[in-house]
Amino acid sequence: MMREGTAPLIRREDYLAPAYWIRRADLCFDLDATKTIVSSKLTIERNTTQDVQPLKLHGEDLNLLRVLVDGHSVSFRQEGALLIIDAPAADAFTLEIRNTVSPEKNTQLSGLYASGGGLYTQCEAEGFRRITFFQDRPDVMAVYTVTLRGDKKKYPVLLSNGNLVEQGELDAGRHYAKWHDPFPKPSYLFAIVAANLVAREQWVRTRSGKDHLLQIFVKRGDLDKTEHAMNSLIASIVWDEARFKLPLDLERFMIVAVDDFNMGAMENKGLNLFNTKFVLASTATATDVDFDGIESVVAHEYFHNWTGNRITCRDWFQLSLKEGLTVFRDQEFSMDMAGSASARAVRRIGDVRTLRERQFPEDGGPMAHPVRPDVYQAIDNFYTATVYEKGAELVRMMHTLVGREGFAAGMGLYFERHDGQAVTCDEFAQAMADANPHSALAQHLDVFKRWYAQAGTPRLVAHGESDAESGRYTLRLSQSNTPSAGQPYKQPNLLPIAIGLLDRNGQPLQLQLEGEDAPAGTERVLVMTEAEQSFTFIGLPTADVVPSLLRGFSAPVLLKDGLSDADLLVLMAHDTDAFNRWEAAQRLGVNALRAALTHDDTPVLDAAFVEALRTLLRDPSLDPAFKELALTLPSEIYVADLVENIDPQRLHAAREAMLDQLASALQADWAWAFEHYQVRGGYLPNAEQSGQRALTNLALAMLVRHAVASGDNVWPGRAYQRFKDASNMTDRLGAIEALVNAHAELATPALERMHALFKDEALVLDKWFALQGRAAERGGKVFARIKQLMQHPDFTLGNPNRARALLFSLTAMNPAAFHRTDAAGYVFWADRVIELDAINPQLASRFARGLDRWRNLAEPYRSAAREAIARVAAKPELSGDTREIIDRALQD
Known part of the structure; x- marks a missing residue:
């Protein structure tokens, strides 16, 4: 395996268009797990806007057999990962290459690899160069025709991009299939599958009147778990055509589920490859979260067909x-599928939680980078929360600034201008502004585009001043952004700030800005473009105003508004914006935790906060899914990012103490909620039932916690019985998690029973490993259990899902078990990074990010973490993917 320990820096400013264009790619594969022969015939044209240059093709781990230009041998040389032809004979020519690859030796799962007896590809970002020599870059777009030949018994299904144009039998038990994709595409969207699979099929008719075949391919025995994925695909097709007028454009659309996959899924043109986690679901094996994830990811990959x-x-x-x-499009789809305003708000809260727990720490760590990075060593490392989730927030801000209809117009202009092209973020923003010339986006486009160029999370400080005599309220805002690598100074961003004002009784006030003739509703979007700005509201009936700022989380910033706990209680009880109502509850929890950490004391929950939570829990007008979110304390991961010199053990102890208080103070209310919100009918993975199950499982967890602390066996016994009797995986997993997190005696037999029941269900075993990896730490027991599970016969580092289930649960979701005072967690981390890197560099580099925020740790954690990182850095054979993460972590 070729290792790239010191990969060169790639800089955005150095971009040059390719010296050659590949217009057509005719590929033929003679498929075999040990040795696959790849023959390519490329129609190439020189880019006449540039001087004559050598043709350079990328290739990694390939055995080159032949190179011909226009049918004749040609002089060439290989330099590292490049095949170089110094002097192509003409401005247009045909290049033929033959090489071999070994799929069964490809543990990186990038390129062509073997999994479960089948052959699959993953080409994004730079995997195609591990299949054959090519200009493996996204701006080289070709029309592909692909012929696949293989043993019919081993590989009865032969798939590639586009439309099936021919298939038939060959000698010696072999067969072939020929596919043609009429749409030019970059090599990262290429895909083939050769495997023994079965398909769920369904025909759909789009608004144009055309019929299209939908197919979902899975291993035999899994076909009954594909109904939800098919329904999600159909819903995505209908939604995209209705919302954005974007139709399905091929004769068929295929999804293939594969066990071994580094990512969640891949949008290859017309042939999406999916991690089984995001395809397979049944009531017995999948939770509400799984069903929801499948709908979201299927939509995401389908929407990529256009975007x-x-x-x-x-x-x-x-x-x-x-x-x-x-991501923005799939978020909008999921909110539309949720239906009610309350269910839409729950979706938005979930998206913001993900952003805060994954992207905000990234902004404050060594991997901080703009949404549009300026430099990288390994592009695989930039499939990050910043690019995905923060990138979606930028699009959402555009949507806020131009409105729903304006955004649809911008999308239309974007496709009118750029369909079939490889373009930039600037061109998308320009199309959105040009379609809405009178919008704040168009007026301040250069300011808005700073979001793409500047790393970090802006800090927004708000201060309000009331004048009782004049009925005026002035909101003074200031924004700043801390320095990051290569960006010591940051300019102000454009911030759309959705705002409402409430009186002390929680009544919304009509809003009229100074200079306006009359009030215009109870919510406004203020547009901030300077470092400091003020906005004055007039005609207010009271001076005692509670501001509700950043409604719906209208900009991805850290807000400091100086609101007291009393103000937050008003918002929590009365705000008409569901996001800010939830946010108020979260901030009250954060305040209590920060006070405990500051004073090195056990947190004592304010009686008014507890009573407000009780009122919220009992409120019949609120959706149970919202109640579950509002009654869940802020996570240790989120709070740790808000506190400097964090001691993970102290934070864990403080949060556990708060949970104990809530479990005790609301014991009767939890019991009521558990009984009141039981789902009485058959299982449906819809928003209403999912919310009920989420709340009852939270209530059960609190009841078991209180019972274990008080020595009562009733609720642990009920939880164990619920685990045994549950008719769906959501309730079964909720019950066993309640036992495991409370360290109840019945947790062990429940875990043993779960393994026995589902030992042949890979995705359920992933859940089994994960729930033990993220269990609430107590006395080092969880960490010791994780080390034991590494030796379990069902555990393997070779399968990304299984490795993530156990290892990532520890480092990304269980800070108290990971950050140990004896540094054992860091030693374990370093050993696993090195071990994984030898197998799968992409997976290793993601796992290596578990110590991104080591500088924010208090001693002795900080020094011990740095020592572990340095130990990994000392390994000279690290891959380029992992080397970049480790080196950046150590940079001053």
Whole structure:
């Protein structure tokens, strides 16, 4: 395996268009797990806007057999990962290459690899060069025709991009299939599958009147778990055509589920490859979260057909052009599928929680980078929360600034201008502004585009001043952004700030800005473009105003508004914006935790806060899904990012003490909620039932916690019985998690029973490993259990899902078990990074990010973490992917 320990820096400013264009790619594969022969015939044209240059093709881990130009041998040389032809004979020519690859030796799962007896590909970002020599860059777009030949018994299904144009039998038990994709695409969207699979099929008719075949391919025995994925695909097709007038454009659309996959899924043109986690679901094996994830990811990959495939990235620095935009689209789809305003708010809260727990720490760590990065060593490391989730927030701000209809017009202009092209983030923003020339976005486009160029999370400080005599309220705002690598100074961003004002009784006030003739509703969007700005509201009936700022989380910032706990209680009880109502509850929890950490004391929950939570829990007008979110304390991961010199053990102890208080103070209310919100009918993975199950499982967890602390066996016994009798995986997993997190005696037999019941269900075993990896730490027991599970016969580092289930649960979701005073967690981390890197560098580099925020730790954690990172850095054979993460972590 070729290792790239010191990969060169790639800079956005150095971009040059390719010296040659590949217009057509005719590929033929003689498929075999040990040795696959790849024959390519490429129709190439010189880019006449540039001087004559050598043709350079990328290739890694390939055995080159032949190179011909226009049918004749040609002089060439290989330098590292490049095949170089110094002097192509003409401005247009045909290049033929034959090489071999060994799929069964490809543990990186990038390129062509073997899994479960089948052959699959993953080409994004730079995997195609591990299949054959090519200009493996996103701005080289070709029309592909692909012929697959293989043993019919081993590989009865042969798939590639586009439309099936021919298939038939060959000698010696072999067969072939020929596929043609009429749409030019970059090599990262190429895919083939050769495997023994079965398919769920369904025909759909789009609004144009055309019929299309939908197919979902899975291993035999899994077909009954594909109904939800198919329904999600159909819903995505209908939604995209209705919302954005974007139709399905191929004769068929295929999804293939594979066990071994580094990512969640891949949007290859017409042939999406999916991690089984995001395809397979049944009531017995999948939770509400799984069903929801399948709907979201199926939609995301389907939506890429237009935002990513039909229009793609000019270069990898523009990755958010497709990913941020498509995340926004799948978020909008999920909110529309949820239905009610309350269910939509729950979706938005979930998206913001993800942003805060994954992206905000990234902004404050060594991997901080703009949504459109300026430099990288390994592009695989930039499939980040910043590119995806923060990128989606940028698109959402555009949507806020131009409105729903204006955004649809901007999308229409974007496709009118750029369909079939490889473009940049700037071109998307320009299309959105040009379609809405009178919007704040168009007026301040250069300011808005700073979001793409500047790393970090802006800090927004708000201060309000009331004048009782004049009925005026002045809101003074200031914004700043801390320095990051290469960016010591940051300019102000454009911030759309959704705002409402409430009186002390929680009544919304009519809003009229100074200079306006009359009030215009109870909510406004203020547009901030300077470092400091003031906005004055007039005609207010009271001076005692409680501001509700950043409604719906209208900008991805850290807000400091100086609100007291009394103010937050008003918002928590009365705010008409569901997000800010939830946010008020979260901030009250954060305040209590920070006070405990500051004073090195056990947190004591304010009686008014507890009573407010009780009122919220009992409120019949609120959705149970919202109640579950509001009654869940802020996570240790989120709070740790708000506190400097964090002691993870103290934070864990403080949060556990708060949970104990809530469990005790609301014991009767939890019992009421558990009984009141039981789902009485058959299982449906819809928003209403999912909310009920989420709340009853939270109530059960609190009841078991209180019972274990008080020595009562009733609720642990009920939880164990619920685990045994549950008719769905959501309730079964909720019950066993309640036992495991409370360290109840019945947790052990429940875990043993779960393994026995589902030992043949890979995705359920992943859940089994994960729930033990993220269990609430107590006395080092969880960490010791994780080390034991590494030796379990069902555990393997070779399968990304299984490795993530146990290892990532520890480092990304269980700070108290990971950050130990004896540094054992860091030693374990370093050993696993080195071990994983030898197998799968992409997976290793993601796992390596578990110590990104080591500088924010208090001693002795900080020094011990740095020592572990340095030990990994000392390994000379590290891959380029992992080397970049480790080196950046150690940079001053």
